Amino acid sequence: MQLARDTFARVGTGGVDAVRKFNERVRPRGTRFYYASIETQVLGLVLTSALGRPVAEYLEQKIWQPMGAEADATWLVDRSGQESTYCCLNAVLRD
Numbered sequence: 839m840q841l842a843r844d845t846f847a848r849v850g851t852g853g854v855d856a857v858r859k860f861n862e863r864v865r866p867r868g869t870r871f872y873y874a875s876i877e878t879q880v881l882g883l884v885l886t887s888a889l890g891r892p893v894a895e896y897l898e899q900k901i902w903q904p905m906g907a908e909a910d911a912t913w914l915v916d917r918s919g920q921e922s923t924y925c926c927l928n929a930v931l932r933d
Contacts, residue, residue: 841876842925845916852916854883875924882923893921907933 841860844850860876882893889896894913902911911933914926 845922848917853918853920878924
């Protein structure tokens with residue numbers, strides 16, 4: 839998966855630039871199921887833009903604090919500071 843390799847290796851600028859190269863379909867719509875984590879990454883970019891703040895802050899306010907999490911979590915971010923909303927949210931087991 840190219841997006842994950844680029845994110846983990848911190849290749850490229852990240853953010854919107856990281857998802858632009860995935861703008862073409864591999865197969866015609868509806869002909870083959872293909873899980874695309876890029877879709878949840880795009881959702882994270884849209885949320886960041888719509889909220890005007892990082893997705894991690896929104897998660898903290900809406901989920902993390904209300905559920906009574908005992909410890910801080912970490913989230914892998916790309917070179918632009920955008921959370922990898924397709925993976926890599928790390929928390930202790932209790933939370």
